[in-house]
Amino acid sequence: MPETAVPAIRVVDLVKAYGRVRAVDGVSFEVAAGAITGLLGGNGAGKTTTIAMIMGLILPTSGRIEVLGRDIATARHEVLHRMNFESPYIDMPHRLTVRQNLKVFGMLYGVLEIEARIAALAADLDLEALLDRETGRLSAGQKTRVSLAKALINSPELLLLDEPTASLDPDTADWIRTRLETYCRERGATILLASHNMPEVERLCGDVIMMKGGRIVDQGSPAGLVSRYGRDTLEDVFLDVARGRAVES
Amino acid sequence: MTSQHLLRDPATAGASMRRISAMVLRYWFLLRSSWPRLVELIYWPAVQMITWGFLQMSFAGHEGALARAGATFIGAVLLWDILFRGQIGFSVSFLEEMWARNMGNLMMSPLKPGEFIAALMTMSIVRLIIGFVPVSLLAMFYFGFNLWSLGLALAAFFGNLIFTSWSIGLVVSGLVLRNGLGAENLAWSLTFLLLPLSCVYYPVETLPGWLQSIALMLPPTYVFEGLRALVLDGVFRADLMLKAAGLNVLLFSAALVAFFALFASARRTGSLLQLGE
Numbered sequence: 001m002p003e004t005a006v007p008a009i010r011v012v013d014l015v016k017a018y019g020r021v022r023a024v025d026g027v028s029f030e031v032a033a034g035a036i037t038g039l040l041g042g043n044g045a046g047k048t049t050t051i052a053m054i055m056g057l058i059l060p061t062s063g064r065i066e067v068l069g070r071d072i073a074t075a076r077h078e079v080l081h082r083m084n085f086e087s088p089y090i091d092m093p094h095r096l097t098v099r100q101n102l103k104v105f106g107m108l109y110g111v112l113e114i115e116a117r118i119a120a121l122a123a124d125l126d127l128e129a130l131l132d133r134e135t136g137r138l139s140a141g142q143k144t145r146v147s148l149a150k151a152l153i154n155s156p157e158l159l160l161l162d163e164p165t166a167s168l169d170p171d172t173a174d175w176i177r178t179r180l181e182t183y184c185r186e187r188g189a190t191i192l193l194a195s196h197n198m199p200e201v202e203r204l205c206g207d208v209i210m211m212k213g214g215r216i217v218d219q220g221s222p223a224g225l226v227s228r229y230g231r232d233t234l235e236d237v238f239l240d241v242a243r244g245r246a247v248e249s
Numbered sequence: 250m251t252s253q254h255l256l257r258d259p260a261t262a263g264a265s266m267r268r269i270s271a272m273v274l275r276y277w278f279l280l281r282s283s284w285p286r287l288v289e290l291i292y293w294p295a296v297q298m299i300t301w302g303f304l305q306m307s308f309a310g311h312e313g314a315l316a317r318a319g320a321t322f323i324g325a326v327l328l329w330d331i332l333f334r335g336q337i338g339f340s341v342s343f344l345e346e347m348w349a350r351n352m353g354n355l356m357m358s359p360l361k362p363g364e365f366i367a368a369l370m371t372m373s374i375v376r377l378i379i380g381f382v383p384v385s386l387l388a389m390f391y392f393g394f395n396l397w398s399l400g401l402a403l404a405a406f407f408g409n410l411i412f413t414s415w416s417i418g419l420v421v422s423g424l425v426l427r428n429g430l431g432a433e434n435l436a437w438s439l440t441f442l443l444l445p446l447s448c449v450y451y452p453v454e455t456l457p458g459w460l461q462s463i464a465l466m467l468p469p470t471y472v473f474e475g476l477r478a479l480v481l482d483g484v485f486r487a488d489l490m491l492k493a494a495g496l497n498v499l500l501f502s503a504a505l506v507a508f509f510a511l512f513a514s515a516r517r518t519g520s521l522l523q524l525g526e
Contacts (some may be wrong), residue, residue, distance in 0.1 A: 016520070052522050055357050059516045080359040090353035093279065100278045107271030108358045134282070150354070169384075 006069040008158050009054060010191035016214075019198050023049045025214035027063075031207075033157075036184055036191040038201040038222075039235075042242045047194040050211070051160055051195035056194070068158060076118045079158075086151035087162035088144060091187060092134025097147050102153060103136055109154035112137050119193035121149045125179065140171035148176065152183060159183075161193045165200060173197075177204060179225060198235040208234070210241050219240055257304035264367065268360050276342050277375070290380035294330050298384045301326040321480045322450065322513030323394035327385060328476055331377065332410045332469055335441050337339030338376035339369045339418030344439055347430055354402050356521055366505075368421070370415050377411075379406040402479055406472050406488040412497040413468045414440070416504035427520055449473050467495040468500060 009031040016024040020195060024046040029035045039047045049099040052058040054065055056076040065072040069080045092101045099118060107112035122128045125145045135146055144164070151159060164180070165173035177200060186190055195201050201208060202222045210225070218225065218241060222234050229237045239245075280286055305322040308315050347353045363389050389395045396403060403470065417440055424432040443449075446460070447469035453461055464470045471493035478486045 016519075023519075048522070049519065052519065057353065057356055057516065057521045058519045059513070065501040077359060077361060080357070083451065085354075085357045087353070089350075091350040092354065093349045093351050095282045095349075096275065100275075101430070104271050105354070105358065107274070108268050108355075108360050110265070110267065110359065136281050 006033065007031055007066075008035070008068060009192060010066040011054070012064040012065075014050065014053060014065065015061045016046075016053060016058060017061045022214050024060075026199060027211075027214070027216055029209055031190055033190055034184075035190050035207060036180075038117070038205035038206050038208040039192060039194040039211065040196075040201060040208055040238060040241075042197075044192065044213075045211040046186070046214040047211055049214075051162060051192065051194055055083075055160060056080075056101065068180070077143065081132050081154060082156060083153055083158040084109075084156040085160045085162075086164055087138075088145050088164070088166045089162065090147075092135050092143075092150060094134065096135055098135055098138075098149075099131040101146065101151055102148060105150050105151050111154055117153060118149075121152060125149050126153075144168055144172070144176060148179065148235050151235060152185055155187060157187075157189055159189055159191045160169065161195075162190060163197070164193070164200055165195075165197060173200070184213040198238055202234050210238070212241055225239065263346040264361065264364050265359075266395050268364045269367045269371070272360065272365060273371050273375070276345070276368070276453050278380075279345060287379065290376055291383055294334060294380045294384040295387060297326055297330065298387055298392075300321075300386065305394075313373065316477060322398065323388050323392055324476050324480055325417060325449050325473060327381075327388060327394075327396050328406055328410060329444070330381060330384070331407055332414050334380055335373050335376050335411045335414030335439045336417045336421075337436070338373035340421045341413055342376070343418070343422040344425065344430075344433060344436060347425060347433075350424075353522065354444045357435045362509065366419065366508070369418065373415065373418065374411065382449075399479065402475070402485045405487075406476065409468050409472050409490060409493040409497055410495075412501055413443075416497070416500045417515075419501075419504040419508040424507040427511040427518070429520060443467060443469055446470075447473060452477065466495040466496065471496075 007030040011030070012028050014024055014027040015022060026239070027046070027050060028234050032219075038049065041047050049058060053060050054067060054072065056072050060073075068082055070079045072079070078124075080144065096104070102118045102121070103114055104141055111117050118131070122131055125148060127142075127145055127149060130142055132147070135143065140148065141236060148164070151161075161180075161182075165176050168176065180191065181204065183189060193201070193205060198243075206221060208225060209216055220228065226232070226234055229240050231237050231240065301322050308318065318322070346355060385396045389397070399406070418436075421436045421439055422436060444473070446464050447468075448456065448464055448468045453464050453470060453474060456464055471489040475486045475489040475493075478484045478489070
């Protein structure tokens with residue numbers, strides 16, 4: 001099978017149960033290589049648990065996950081250097097400077113010519129003036145740019161993003177989205193994005209997976225979903241799904 | 250462009266020295282940037298040494314058994330510090346990741362648990378050296394106890410104690426991974442259980458029979474017995490060191506099994522994503 005035909009992510013009948021509670025309940029989906037796919041859902045819908053299982057941070061109760069053609073249960077360490085992750089809810093060491101943090105993560109990901117890679121990322125992400133400042137002393141927007149630099153340090157084929165622009169002002173958030181679009185286009189990378197920000201999802205994602213109560217309740221392009229639900233925006237569709245309203249057509 | 254153009258061989262089959270070095274470098278950057286952390290490494294060992302050093306000096310003014318017991322105090326204090334500070338060095342480096350909320354980044358990276366453990370063991374020695382060398386010099390020049398003159402015996406004592414400290418550090422780290430920072434206090438208190446049980450300041454015969462059985466299952470007991478034999482009788486008891494080494498192999502193996510079991514349990518329960526209290 002040619003490599004391009006292998007989906008970047010394939011999830012089959014994924015279940016995560018905590019006692020009687022099923023946080024993820026029989027989820028199956030594929031993310032095509034090179035696509036940007038959004039994972040939408042309210043709090044407790046199962047988005048973060050799903051992403052954590054894709055990363056291997058949480059073990060599924062049952063089901064199968066393949067990432068970049070490898071079974072994450074048995075070959076996780078064969079693909080971890082080809083993927084990366086960014087979330088505003090996971091910090092980088094505060095006392096280390098931006099350069100030190102990027103150097104450490106560059107070494108962890110096996111990046112060659114780390115200094116050149118850091119310089120290139122600093123230029124791309126407007127971090128040059130921040131490289132020798134302590135990461136903990138940066139503003140929220142600056143920290144997000146540093147986290148994004150860490151997420152791109154290994155030029156990943158697959159990027160998992162958990163609400164990447166949460167708590168950012170509109171200007172900074174737009175700046176981040178533009179960088180993500182550019183990276184994906186130039187690298188041919190795949191992005192799976194969990195977000196509550198509907199304009200962000202509409203702008204970035206070619207495909208959207210909507211989750212509720214641990215299950216996938218709908219899937220399609222943002223425009224297709226808006227059309228199918230007879231709504232004006234994806235946010236209206238999100239509210240329909242969250243509140244259990246039926247599809248109009 | 251594939252990522253292979255940017256990345257070196259990911260070394261998926263075995264451990265990567267580069268990833269271990271990355272973690273050691275990360276902790277070195279942290280220590281270097283924080284003078285309170287550096288001072289703390291020396292402060293408590295120095296305070297303890299000064300306290301016990303003066304006590305020993307007061308004993309030295311007496312004759313007989315009291316004077317002989319006093320002669321072992323400084324050595325016991327220094328060796329106890331290897332055990333305690335070795336474990337603290339391991340556990341605190343681990344806890345730094347929890348405090349920094351960086352564990353998700355590490356667990357998502359190609360860093361393997363075994364490489365993480367190797368980095369923590371290395372940092373335990375680095376932190377120990379920073380704190381221990383100045384204090385051992387204080388003991389030598391002010392209290393007249395030259396630990397370095399023990400030579401091979403010191404290496405045997407150190408090797409056994411540091412392995413015990415890593416075993417405790419592994420269990421504490423596994424418990425914190427599984428249960429969150431609510432288990433953090435174990436890092437500061439668990440080793441103290443060994444203070445009475447491994448007979449740091451008195452011979453094993455001092456304990457009641459049933460407690461002696463427990464003490465003799467602990468590797469440090471043989472180290473401190475060995476220290477007393479060396480200081481009081483001038484005899485290096487290699488047999489005691491071998492017993493300690495054998496027990497350490499068992500203890501460290503059990504601690505590794507416990508760590509990996511707790512790590513797997515943390516992945517099952519999702520606690521790697523909820524690393525607060």
